[in-house]
Amino acid sequence: MSLxxxxxxxxxxxxxxxxxxxxxxAALALVIWAVSPxxxxxxxxEVYRALGTxxxxxxxxPELLTxxxxxxxxxxxTVALSMLLSYLTVIAAFRPVVAAVSKLRFxxxxxxxxxxxxxxxxxxxxxxxxxxxxxTTFFVTAMAQVVVExxxxxxxxxxxxxASEGRILWEVVVLGTLDKAMDILRQNLAIGWAMITMVEGIxxxxxxxxxxxxxxxxxxxxxxxxxxxxxxxxxxLVLDYAMGxxxxxxxxxxxxxxxxx
Amino acid sequence: xxxxxxxxDVEDVSQRLGENQILKGVTFAVRDRVRPGTVTGQIVGLxxxxxxxxxxxxxxxxxLDAPDTGKVTGPSxxxxxxxEVGVVFQNYPLLKHRTVLGNLLIAGAANGxxxxxxxxxxxxxxxxxxxxxxxxxxxxxxxxxxRQRVAIAQQLVRQKTILLMDEPFSGLDPxxxxxxxxxxxxxxxxxxxxxIIVVTHDIRAAMTVSDTLFMLGRDDPKAKPPAGxxxxxxxxxxxxxxxxxxxxxxxxxxxxxxxxxxxAFQKL
Numbered sequence: 001m002s003l004x005x006x007x008x009x010x011x012x013x014x015x016x017x018x019x020x021x022x023x024x025x026a027a028l029a030l031v032i033w034a035v036s037p038x039x040x041x042x043x044x045x046e047v048y049r050a051l052g053t054x055x056x057x058x059x060x061x062p063e064l065l066t067x068x069x070x071x072x073x074x075x076x077x078t079v080a081l082s083m084l085l086s087y088l089t090v091i092a093a094f095r096p097v098v099a100a101v102s103k104l105r106f107x108x109x110x111x112x113x114x115x116x117x118x119x120x121x122x123x124x125x126x127x128x129x130x131x132x133x134x135x136t137t138f139f140v141t142a143m144a145q146v147v148v149e150x151x152x153x154x155x156x157x158x159x160x161x162x163a164s165e166g167r168i169l170w171e172v173v174v175l176g177t178l179d180k181a182m183d184i185l186r187q188n189l190a191i192g193w194a195m196i197t198m199v200e201g202i203x204x205x206x207x208x209x210x211x212x213x214x215x216x217x218x219x220x221x222x223x224x225x226x227x228x229x230x231x232x233x234x235x236x237l238v239l240d241y242a243m244g245x246x247x248x249x250x251x252x253x254x255x256x257x258x259x260x261x
Numbered sequence: 262x263x264x265x266x267x268x269x270d271v272e273d274v275s276q277r278l279g280e281n282q283i284l285k286g287v288t289f290a291v292r293d294r295v296r297p298g299t300v301t302g303q304i305v306g307l308x309x310x311x312x313x314x315x316x317x318x319x320x321x322x323x324x325l326d327a328p329d330t331g332k333v334t335g336p337s338x339x340x341x342x343x344x345e346v347g348v349v350f351q352n353y354p355l356l357k358h359r360t361v362l363g364n365l366l367i368a369g370a371a372n373g374x375x376x377x378x379x380x381x382x383x384x385x386x387x388x389x390x391x392x393x394x395x396x397x398x399x400x401x402x403x404x405x406x407x408r409q410r411v412a413i414a415q416q417l418v419r420q421k422t423i424l425l426m427d428e429p430f431s432g433l434d435p436x437x438x439x440x441x442x443x444x445x446x447x448x449x450x451x452x453x454x455x456x457i458i459v460v461t462h463d464i465r466a467a468m469t470v471s472d473t474l475f476m477l478g479r480d481d482p483k484a485k486p487p488a489g490x491x492x493x494x495x496x497x498x499x500x501x502x503x504x505x506x507x508x509x510x511x512x513x514x515x516x517x518x519x520x521x522x523x524x525a526f527q528k529l
Binding site (some may be wrong): 151153156157158159160161162163164167171172175176178179191251252253256257259 | 320323327343344346347348350352354355356357358368369370371372373399400402403415416419
C-alpha cells in the first residue's frame with residue numbers, strides 16, 4: 001500500500017518509505033555513474049581515491065577551515081548589516097536607502113573586484129567584502145519584503161495592549177519575523193556558499209577550497225575536481241542542516257506553523 | 262459612576278476614505294447600567310450590514326484612527342487613545358512566537374505591570390477561561406475558540422473597563438456561539454464598569470447578549486457615491502424587558518423585534 005502511495009500522484013508516504021525512495025534514487029545514480037562511458041567523468045573509485053590524496057597530501061582539511069572561517073565571517077557581517085537595513089524599513093526616511101541596496105543585487109561581483117580591492121587592499125578582507133556584498137543585497141531584498149508584509153493588525157494589536165512603539169518594533173518586527181529571517185539567512189548561506197569558489201579564486205594566496213579546486217582545474221585533475229565538488233556539496237548540506245536546527249531551537253513555533261499549513 | 266452616566270460618547274463622527282464617505286455624523290452614547298444587588302456590566306451591540314463601516318468606527322472608538330470630524334470620549338471625558346480601550350480583533354491576532362502565558366505577560370509588561378503581578382493576573386485569567394492546560398502552547402497549537410479566549414484574556418491582564426470586539430460570532434458553530442455569548446456575559450459582569458461593545462452583523466446573537474443595540478447603516482445604500490453610514494436606530498433592550506434573561510429566544514416579543522431589525526437591515 002505504501003509503495004503504491006509512492007507511485008501514485010497526490011499521496012503522502014511515511015518516513016520509512018521516503019528514505020527507501022531516496023535510497024533507491026541514490027543507488028541508481030551511483031550505478032549510472034559507475035557504468036558511465038564518458039571519459040570526462042571519472043569513476044566513483046577514482047574520485048574516492050582522489051579525495052584521500054587531497055585530504056592527506058594537499059591539506060584539504062586546513063583549506064576547508066579557511067573557507068569556513070571566510071563564510072562565517074562574511075555571514076556575520078551580512079546578518080548585522082541586512083537586519084539593520086531591513087528593520088529600518090519601518091522608518092519611511094530610510095526606505096529609499098533600503099530599496100537602493102536591494103537593487104544593487106543586479107550589479108554582480110565581477111566588476112566590483114577592482115573598486116573593492118582598492119578599498120580593502122585585497123586578500124582576505126576583499127573576499128569578506130565581496131561575499132558580504134553578494135549576500136547582503138539578496139538578504140535585504142527578501143527581509144525588507146517580510147517586514148513590509150507584516151499585517152497592520154499585528155501593530156494595532158500591540159498598540160491596543162498599550163505597548164510603546166519600541167516594544168512593538170521588538171515584538172512584532174524583530175521577534176515576530178525571526179523565523180522568516182532565519183529561513184532567508186539559510187537561503188543566503190547557500191548563495192554565499194555557491195559564490196565561494198569564485199571569490200576564493202580572486203586571490204588564491206590565502207588558500208581555501210575555492211583556490212584548491214581552481215588549482216586542480218588548471219592541471220586538469222578531473223577526479224580531484226569532482227572530489228572537491230562533492231565536498232563542497234556535502235559541506236553546503238551540512239551547513240544548511242545546521243541552520244535548520246538553529247532555526248528550530250530559536251523559533252520552535254515555526255515548526256508548528258509549518259505543520260499547520 | 263451612576264446609572265445613566267456616559268461611559269463612551271461618540272459625537273458627530275465622520276470619516277472619508279479617498280472619495281468614499283464611510284461614516285457621516287455618527288452619534289451615540291453608551292451609558293452605565295446599574296442593577297442594585299448585582300454586579301452588571303454593559304454589553305452594547307453595534308449592528309450593521311457587511312461593509313457599512315463598523316470596523317472603521319471600532320478603530321476610531323479604540324483611538325487607532327482619528328475621525329475627520331467629531332470625537333469619541335471615554336469615561337474620563339477625554340478623547341480615547343490607543344491602549345485605553347481593549348480591542349479583540351476579528352482574527353484574534355496573537356504573538357505567534359510567544360506561548361499563551363507569554364502573550365498574556367507581554368500585555369502586562371506593555372501596560373507597565375510588575376512581572377510578579379502580571380504573572381499572577383495572567384494565571385488567574387487562564388484559570389478562569391479554562392486555559393490553564395494550554396499555558397505553554399503556542400498560538401499555532403490552539404483552536405479558533407481557544408485563540409479567541411486568549412485574545413480576550415490578553416486584553417484583561419491590565420484591567421480595562423471598555424472592550425471592543427470585532428465580529429466575535431463570525432463563523433461559529435451553534436455550540437461555540439453559545440459558549441462565546443456566555444463568555445461575553447461573564448466578562449461584562451466581572452466588574453460593574455465593564456463595558457463590551459460588540460461589532461457584528463449577527464442580529465440574533467447581538468440581541469441575546471446586549472442590553473443596548475445601535476444599528477449602523479446608510480440612508481440609501483444604492484446612492485452613488487454612497488452616503489456615509491450613521492446610527493439609524495437605537496434599541497434599549499432593558500427598557501423593552503429583553504435583557505438579562507436566559508429564556509429570551511422563546512419570548513414572542515424578542516422574535517418580533519428580531520424580525521423588525523432584519524427587515525430594517527435589508528434597507529441599510
